[in-house]
Amino acid sequence: xxxxxxxxxxxxxxxxxxxxxxxxxxxxxxxxxxxxxxxxxxxxxxxxxxxxxxxxxxxxxxxxxxxxxxxxxxxxxxxxxxxxxxxxxxxxxxxxxxxxxxxxxxxxxxxxxxxxxxxxxxxxxxxxxxxxxxxxxxxxxxxxxxxxxxxxxxxxxxxxxxxxxxxxxxxxxxxxxxxxxxxxx
Amino acid sequence: xxxxxxxxxxxxxxxxxxxxxxxxxxxxxxxxxxxxxxxxxxxxxxxxxxxxxxxxxxxxxxxxxxxxxxxxxxxxxxxxxxxxxxxxxxxxxxxxxxxxxxxxxxxxxxxxxxxxxxxxxxxxxxxxxxxxxxxxxxxxxxxxxxxxxxxxxxxxxxxxxxxxxxxxxxxxxxxxxxxxxxxxxxxxxxxxxxxxxxxxxxxxxxxxxxxxxxxxxxxxxxxxxxxxxxxxxxxxxxxxxxxxxxxxxxxxxxxxxxxxxxxxxxxxxxxxxxxxxxxxxxxxxxxxxxxxxxxxxxxxxxxxxxxxxxxxxxxxxxxxxxxxxxxxxxxxx
Numbered sequence: 232x233x234x235x236x237x238x239x240x241x242x243x244x245x246x247x248x249x250x251x252x253x254x255x256x257x258x259x260x261x262x263x264x265x266x267x268x269x270x271x272x273x274x275x276x277x278x279x280x281x282x283x284x285x286x287x288x289x290x291x292x293x294x295x296x297x298x299x300x301x302x303x304x305x306x307x308x309x310x311x312x313x314x315x316x317x318x319x320x321x322x323x324x325x326x327x328x329x330x331x332x333x334x335x336x337x338x339x340x341x342x343x344x345x346x347x348x349x350x351x352x353x354x355x356x357x358x359x360x361x362x363x364x365x366x367x368x369x370x371x372x373x374x375x376x377x378x379x380x381x382x383x384x385x386x387x388x389x390x391x392x393x394x395x396x397x398x399x400x401x402x403x404x405x406x407x408x409x410x411x412x413x414x415x416x
Numbered sequence: 417x418x419x420x421x422x423x424x425x426x427x428x429x430x431x432x433x434x435x436x437x438x439x440x441x442x443x444x445x446x447x448x449x450x451x452x453x454x455x456x457x458x459x460x461x462x463x464x465x466x467x468x469x470x471x472x473x474x475x476x477x478x479x480x481x482x483x484x485x486x487x488x489x490x491x492x493x494x495x496x497x498x499x500x501x502x503x504x505x506x507x508x509x510x511x512x513x514x515x516x517x518x519x520x521x522x523x524x525x526x527x528x529x530x531x532x533x534x535x536x537x538x539x540x541x542x543x544x545x546x547x548x549x550x551x552x553x554x555x556x557x558x559x560x561x562x563x564x565x566x567x568x569x570x571x572x573x574x575x576x577x578x579x580x581x582x583x584x585x586x587x588x589x590x591x592x593x594x595x596x597x598x599x600x601x602x603x604x605x606x607x608x609x610x611x612x613x614x615x616x617x618x619x620x621x622x623x624x625x626x627x628x629x630x631x632x633x634x635x636x637x638x639x640x641x642x643x644x645x646x647x648x649x650x651x652x653x654x655x656x657x658x659x660x661x662x663x664x665x666x667x668x669x670x671x672x673x674x675x676x677x678x679x680x681x682x683x684x685x686x687x688x689x690x691x692x693x694x695x696x697x698x699x700x701x702x703x704x705x706x707x708x709x710x711x712x713x714x715x716x717x718x719x720x721x722x723x724x725x726x727x728x729x730x731x732x733x734x735x736x737x738x739x740x741x742x743x744x745x746x747x748x749x
Contacts, residue, residue: 277473301492358469
């Protein structure tokens with residue numbers, strides 16, 4: 232019985248840029264979906280982990296993000312960058328997960344920070360605690376701004392709100408965080 | 417006199433998001449206004465505090481990432497949708513083929529020259545051949561009927577039954593042929609269109625079984641400036657063997673640059689994309705010179721009703737190339 236030699240698409244994947252494989256991913260090409268996944272999974276997972284703080288939740292949110300992304304890729308028109316598009320999905324998934332567990336205590340499984348790096352452990356824990364106490368929308372925008380280092384414009388695209396709404400929400404988030412931080416200390 | 421700035425504008429200045437002219441105007445104001453200066457400092461400190469507390473980016477392990485990918489792909493139904501598209505296309509082709517076959521069968525054909533009369537004379541045969549060449553085949557005149565008196569008779573008119581005389585005279589072979597029902601031209605039996613079942617994962621084991629095997633057939637070729645090629649013939653039943661092939665660039669190129677499609681051997685239906693994990697070092701000796709490269713290939717294939725992931729790894733750590741076969745799930749029967 233003759234075996235079938237697999238199709239070599241490596242060359243195609245190599246020579247084309249993001250546009251090439253993104254187009255193929257929209258058409259549901261498995262290799263392109265995988266490329267899409269490989270390009271963004273680490274960023275998406277890191278974002279989900281920073282918002283949700285729990286590994287299992289972050290994994291679930293990442294999976295849900297890519298399920299939705301794979302389904303909606305054919306409708307992605309490239310009006311924003313693929314990164315902000317997938318971030319938007321990830322944030323929505325993480326937020327819905329965060330809202331669901333709002334009443335549940337939030338033990339984080341993050342390892343304790345090393346005393347040698349950055350601010351003191353007490354300060355760092357206080358920041359994390361304060362972030363966990365802030366409203367989900369506030370926590371999200373603070374994470375996007377200060378941990379993901381997105382610009383206001385990118386945050387507006389990710390959250391689907393206007394630029395002035397970003398400024399207002401960020402200011403309220405800062406106030407909320409400050410209040411929680413003072414309580415935590 | 418400066419206008420008192422909005423806190424949002426101060427925040428933009430603190431975050432470096434204010435535009436050039438606006439930033440300049442705000443800075444000028446802040447130098448003169450103590451309350452705005454304090455507010456700006458507060459905003460900057462708060463931002464810096466959160467920024468410094470940023471945890472390191474968490475990463476999934478490779479196995480976790482692969483697991484999430486496969487689960488997301490299965491849940492999204494993209495492959496199923498894709499297969500259904502292929503499926504519809506296959507049915508369309510099968511339908512068109514069947515329609516074309518039916519047209520061919522029902523198409524009016526030249527009347528068969530029945531062997532109900534004696535062989536035509538040589539001249540007539542030549543004439544017939546000439547007419548056939550000239551395209552006048554369909555206008556072939558009826559074969560001449562013989563005069564009953566002369567012993568000849570037409571086949572279309574059955575001869576009057578002979579009176580029974582007590583002796584049964586066997587009919588002539590030509591008569592019997594004429595009386596026999598017309599035989600349909602022999603046709604090839606219609607074969608049903610080949611049907612490939614869509615691949616549906618119906619069960620996923622909690623703990624996938626993994627079997628590591630030495631791989632005797634894995635070949636690696638390398639040349640500077642040319643791709644590394646790893647070809648594997650996964651063991652299994654002959655009709656379920658999948659061939660994987662992956663290429664990777666050497667010289668420390670860690671970007672995933674090889675994508676391979678594994679196909680169902682008989683039908684050629686795509687089972688899944690195989691891919692190279694770029695972080696497995698591969699040391700290959702070319703003309704006595706050792707060069708670093710990377711090759712790791714994995715693919716899903718169908719074996720009966722089991723979805724099997726096959727991974728071929730060539731690394732400098734293990735001198736022998738090996739294959740890991742993992743049962744991923746059970747497919748629809």
